[in-house]
Amino acid sequence: DSGVTQTPKHLITATGQRVTLRCSPRSGDLSVYWYQQSLDQGLQFLIQYYNGEERAKGNILERFSAQQFPDLHSELNLSSLELGDSALYFCASSIQSGGTDTQYFGPGTRLTVL
Amino acid sequence: AQSVTQPDIHITVSEGASLELRCNYSYGATPYLFWYVQSPGQGLQLLLKYFSGDTLVQGIKGFEAEFKRSQSSFNLRKPSVHWSDAAEYFCAVGARSSASKIIFGSGTRLSIRP
Numbered sequence: 001d002s003g004v005t006q007t008p009k010h011l012i013t014a015t016g017q018r019v020t021l022r023c024s025p026r027s028g029d030l031s032v033y034w035y036q037q038s039l040d041q042g043l044q045f046l047i048q049y050y051n052g053e054e055r056a057k058g059n060i061l062e063r064f065s066a067q068q069f070p071d072l073h074s075e076l077n078l079s080s081l082e083l084g085d086s087a088l089y090f091c092a093s094s095i096q097s098g099g100t101d102t103q104y105f106g107p108g109t110r111l112t113v114l
Numbered sequence: 115a116q117s118v119t120q121p122d123i124h125i126t127v128s129e130g131a132s133l134e135l136r137c138n139y140s141y142g143a144t145p146y147l148f149w150y151v152q153s154p155g156q157g158l159q160l161l162l163k164y165f166s167g168d169t170l171v172q173g174i175k176g177f178e179a180e181f182k183r184s185q186s187s188f189n190l191r192k193p194s195v196h197w198s199d200a201a202e203y204f205c206a207v208g209a210r211s212s213a214s215k216i217i218f219g220s221g222t223r224l225s226i227r228p
Contacts, residue, residue, distance in 0.1 A: 099146050
């Protein structure tokens with residue numbers, strides 16, 4: 001158990017819909033990272049928040065957005081869903097934001113878009 | 115730009131046999147290197163990491179990896195595998211500047227033959 005929690009574990013929805021994925025980082029961690037894992041793209045970094053502020057952006061679509069709240073939990077919002085958005089979405093957290101910081105991963109949310 | 119190659123998509127070894135998983139990276143400076151393991155239905159767990167110093171790195175679960183700058187490699191080894199080692203293994207290369215600048219390889223799936 002990494003200490004990072006993600007809800008829900010599974011999500012099934014239809015194309016065009018909007019969903020919210022939630023992540024609670026390990027106690028004391030200030031950084032939260034979101035990743036998408038799919039069979040064709042592998043594990044892709046989406047976005048990072050550090051202490052409530054957006055710190056880095058990766059391959060995140062404009063239909064996707066995220067935020068980190070004052071209690072440091074984070075939400076990833078996916079809208080206008082397409083079949084290709086079906087994937088495993090991971091959240092990770094780390095104490096700070098430096099290259100030496102270990103990222104601890106949550107168990108993931110499996111999103112299925114029908 | 116950083117990149118990571120894991121040339122073996124799937125490897126099967128017998129229980130008790132030795133294991134080596136290959137990882138080659140491309141990075142302009144001295145890289146930060148990681149190996150993660152993902153068990154079915156789980157998030158990624160850090161096995162070991164290399165930042166500097168001794169090029170032979172010991173990790174959890176009896177794994178070790180050796181950084182070879184001349185070969186741009188960071189191969190993962192274990193002298194004797196157990197059935198519980200069956201999982202997906204990811205090599206990753208990161209940057210000193212930020213933990214968000216981490217690139218994951220495509221993964222190697224390890225199966226254990228009884």
